[in-house]
Amino acid sequence: MTKLFVDQTIEIHAPASKVWEVLTISENNQHWAKEFSSGGPQFHLESTWEMDSPVYWKGQDGTVIVEGNVTAVEPNKLLRFTVFDVRMEERPAVTEEDGITFKLAEKEGQTLLQVLQGDFSAMTDGQYYRDASAEIWDKVLPKVKRMAEEN
Template sequence: MTKELTVCTETLINAHASKVWEVLVNPEYVAQWDELPENYPEENMTVGSKVVWKLPNGEQSITSISKAVPNLELVIDLYGTAWKVKPQAGEVAYHYNLIDKDNQTLLKIEIGDFSIIENGQMYYDASIEFAEVSKAEIKKLAESL
């Protein structure tokens, strides 16, 4: 039996959920806490929005939004074309949950479960650092709006 490889973290943000949401879906802000390809569209991301990265080996890494409930929940699926397993929606994903806390927003982030894919530990390890850096930047941006 494989161990679940899911990164879980959270941060309390001194901003309304609508501001946190804006930082999560507006490419102008997303580019400050995550990578986006050059010339990515300026419109806010919604269900079906994709980011496709061409990898040096000719494969692709693809993220696509499978769920977007404004001010509450965002799910961004992750898939690599070299992966032997094609995950179902939400199986290997970035989950962002926003919880209202009296004029503040608790942002919960879960990234994974990488146990279902080959080299899952590598993705899990990289996601630990990504989660810590991105949540701090999301907090800073939302509090500055």
């Protein structure tokens, strides 16, 4: 079966450390994470962003909506974590590359940010969810860019 990933890249006129802060600090990521709520409760990500540490997508009232674990981390360069809706009865098996991956490559004060999300092929209606996620990242990446460039 063909793997289904969202794979998008954006160039940001800011150092990788600024982009990293937008991605990982709850006060910052709440501004872009709300795009994933699809009209539902707004939420943000909380984690220590250390290897194997939990990642929680929390609503404004502190309710955990999505959870996962950090599976790869290299500050200012790479962050990968799994993503599971807490309402799912069983979690699918994941490979090392599954989840959301941020890759940051800095050159001369500019950062190329790549996001990979998937593998959606393991899900029923995976193509639908892959396409829906791609549309959300189309909104998220420009917000991350704006925030990193303004700070």
